[in-house]
Amino acid sequence: MTAEKALLGCMMKENHLxxxxIIKAGHLADPRHQALFKQMRDRHQQGGTxxxxxxxxxxDLEPFGGISYLHDLQSFANVEKFAEYEELVLEKWKEREKRNILTVAKEEDWEIQKVIHALDQINEAKIDDHIAISTGLADLYEAPWQEENQIKGISTGMLRLDQMTNGFQDGELxxxxxxxxxxxxDVMLHFAKQAGWNGDLPIIFxxxxxxxxxIQRLVASTGAINRLKLRNPYQHLTEAQKEQWPELIGRVSETNIQIFDGAGQTVAQMRAKVRKLMHEYPDKKPLVLIDYLTLIRPEHHYGGNAHMQVTEIxxxxxxxxxxxxxxxxxxxxxxxAVEQRQNKRPMMSDIRESxxxxxxADVMIFLYRDAYYDQDADPKHLELIISKNRNGPIGTVFANYNQFTGGIRDAHD
Structure with missing residues (x-):
């Protein structure tokens, strides 16, 4: 219950929380805390302090223990640890839900797949996720008489790719x-740099x-420097490159890229860190970039079943x-499997433990270079194969890629 007290205390100190x-009233174990949270949420939605x-x-504070109980809640608050309190409350809720499911499963002799599915639903449970059709229609009502503003996402830094995807869109994977x-x-870092230079907030895991x-890769690609030189810049950089160095470092700094390099992070941990940065930079749109899928730690082991772990993630x-x-x-x-085919351009089924x-995924992009398989091919030729695009066309975008500097730029196709 201490985590619940700390959570509510933080909310009293910082109302935006x-x-x-992501906590809902139903996640709280103490009925008093549930009732108080609902009161706080309702007042917050009305714009009140x-x-x-x-x-x-x-x-009416009588059911909550009076004004002294509110003082008690605030004494537990530490806003900097709010994400930890959220995680603790959620974990406790999941434990309670898990016990309930396992009890019912035992009493009703559920099949193992039904048990696994029910446990999965705990992570996806939502309470306030509905919209009345009247609300949705009201938003759409004026559409025939208003010129629609195209929803432009975060630029990829590639003109042709932006034309096909309209950039990276909110809510899309x-x-x-x-x-x-x-x-x-290198492609990920290109996207991150372009987002940062455009005033957005790139967050790399x-x-x-x-x-x-x-960081060395970011500097090398921005300054068109062979990244092998950055192993010993003092010895390998030319005088001209050293003269341009301060300006180059400043240019990379302007991207405002945020990097988390801890191994084995869960999605919940990443989400908490993103949310914290969103509050630090309220005027910037975040772009979350993760390198890469099978290094993310799942919350459930699933008996070592990699397919189910990736599905959860x-x-x-x-x-x-x-x-x-x-x-x-x-x-x-x-x-x-790609290597066994004559045409080695990737397909969706080639993703490990897909x-x-x-x-x-809303958009799926495969990278392919002929030079990887054919030494006589143009080493700079990079294909970005859009094989799925939920809200746009599929096709191939061509780019020039320098594997020594990591630099990427548009190619005229």
Missing amino acids: IGDT IDLVTLSTTV TVVAARPSMGKT SLEMPNKSL SKQLKGMAKEMNCPVLLLAQLNR GSVEQD
Whole structure:
């Protein structure tokens, strides 16, 4: 119950947390906390302030233990740890739900698949996710008489790709997949830089490569410097490159890219970190970039079943994009089946442990370079094959890629 007290205390101190939290009244165990949270949420939705004074004058505090109980709640509050409190409350709720499911399953002798499905639903449970048809129709009513403003997403930095996808859209999950050494990380960093320079907030979760390596790649690609030189800049950079170095560092700094390089993070942990940054940068639109799929730690082990683990993760990532109303870009590895075909351009079925990735992704982009298989091919030729585009056309976008600097730019197709 202490985590619930701390959660409510934080909300009293920082009212914006009431509207931002993913916690619902039903997640709280104490009926008093459920009732108080509903009162706070209702008042917040009406635009009112929530603190000791307003609650004591507008809410009957007798069921909650009076004004002293509110003081007690505030004494537990530590706003900086709000995400931890959320996670603790959710974990406790999941434990209670799990016990309930297992009790019923035992009494009714459920099949194992039914048990697994029910446990999965705990992670996806939503309470306030409905909309009345009248509300939706009201938003649409004026459409025939108003010129529609095209919903433009975060730019990819590639003109042709922007034309086909309209950029990275809020609430959408984009998957970029390829075999190793095709340029996935460099493409991701290109997207991140362009977003940052356009005033958005790129947030990278690098689950394999340390932040120092990513930063070196960002500097190399921005300055068109062979990244091998950055292993020892003092020795290998030319005098001209050293003269341009301060300006180059400043240019990369302008991207305002945020990097988390902790290994084995869960989607819930990533979501908490994104939410914290959204409050630090309220005027910037976040673009979440994750490198890569099978390095994300699932919340359930599923007896080591990788297919089910990936299915859980892809659903959670799509859920994060929708809940936080921002684009999420996910890198994924392809299996070796590609190598067995004469035409080695990837297909959706080539994603390792694809699970529900094909279903959950709004956009799927495969990277392909002929030079990876044919030494006589143009080494700079990079294909971005859009094989799924829920709200637009599919097709191939061509780019020029420098594998030594990591630089990417539009190619005229």
